Amino acid sequence: MKSLMACHECDLLQRIPSVPEGRVALCSRCAAVLFRPKRNSLDRTLALNLTGILLYAVAVSFPFLALKTQGFVREAALLTGMKVLYQQGMSSLALLVTLTCILFPLIEMLSLLYILLPLKFGRKLPGAVRLFHSVQVLRPWGMMEVFMLGILVSMVKLAKMATIIPGTALWAFVLLIFVLAGSAASLDSHLVWEKLDRRA
């Protein structure tokens, strides 16, 4: 039983394949990704998440973009757009953007730190199982990289009518996107679940 698993997409029962680090274990019937073992998965994910939290702090606190036209300058931080949407009576939209681009990514980074740092020293903090469960459920709802594309589109749109001045936060945000992508790629949830097993 311990050496078997079922594919989450087609339910095929199969032996847990032994896959070298850096390769992907695929379901033999439907080719779903079962898991991807990574070299130094814990260390890498931890390092990238720590970096991510620092970049995040810069990205939310410094000016993001400034718009300059005919002597007017309008500066915006990352949270300005959500505040303005709220003032315009679009509170549900403001909430949605805040959750997907501000809160969920932060919760994910902090949770991973809380779960993985103790795991590295062979410990489990209370609530780690529940937290990792939420991290995996919330993962598709963190959309910072989509926001990045939105920034690029807006910059091109606005470049016609005004000068756009990128701020400190924008550079931090760009780096953060890469760091988050790296963190997602280095996390091996299969390994984490084995270590977090509450029955052990």
Next chain:
Amino acid sequence: MKPAPLTAREANLIGCRLCHLLIPLPQEQDHCPRCGARLHQRQPNSIARCWALLIAAMLFYLPANLLPITISSALGTRQSDTILSGVLYLLNSGSWAIALVIFVASLFVPLMKMVILVFLLVSVQLRSSWRPKDRTRLYRLTELVGRWSMVDIYVVTIMVALVRLGALANVEAGPGAAYFAAVVILTMFAAESFDPRLIWDRMEDRNE
């Protein structure tokens, strides 16, 4: 002939969808002993739930495209833009690359996603055995690209933050934006509630 592939359900087991642990039936508790996720051999009411969310998304798709998503004013003139008129404006002003991004993310992807989900639902309900691997691939695709539809919402967020120059130029979010966000969220939930294992269940019946 090759023996029929054995699934967890046939073997009286449940594979946890979140952490991949195999749990024997009967199981006293309905949560995975390792990760705490709810255990189901198949997602309960997957088809009905997916249809409901999908139909709601289709209904919202109309106001999302007919109502303005931004209302911009400049020097006394007001202009309302829907998603489509925004794409056409970009195309006419020569920013075809950006027009393409918005067209794909805001019009093409949500529509394709709804068409694919309808196709998958109907094929499962008709107990079709047509190319299960490709249908699973289609399902994976809808899960993967759905989030990118949010890009237009984020563009609106950034525009309202920056274009606040009083009488000179101002941008406001229109009601279409809220409907459009609802479409994206509903289709994401619809894709999540669809259980791809239903596509494969038919294969075992045929092998019997």
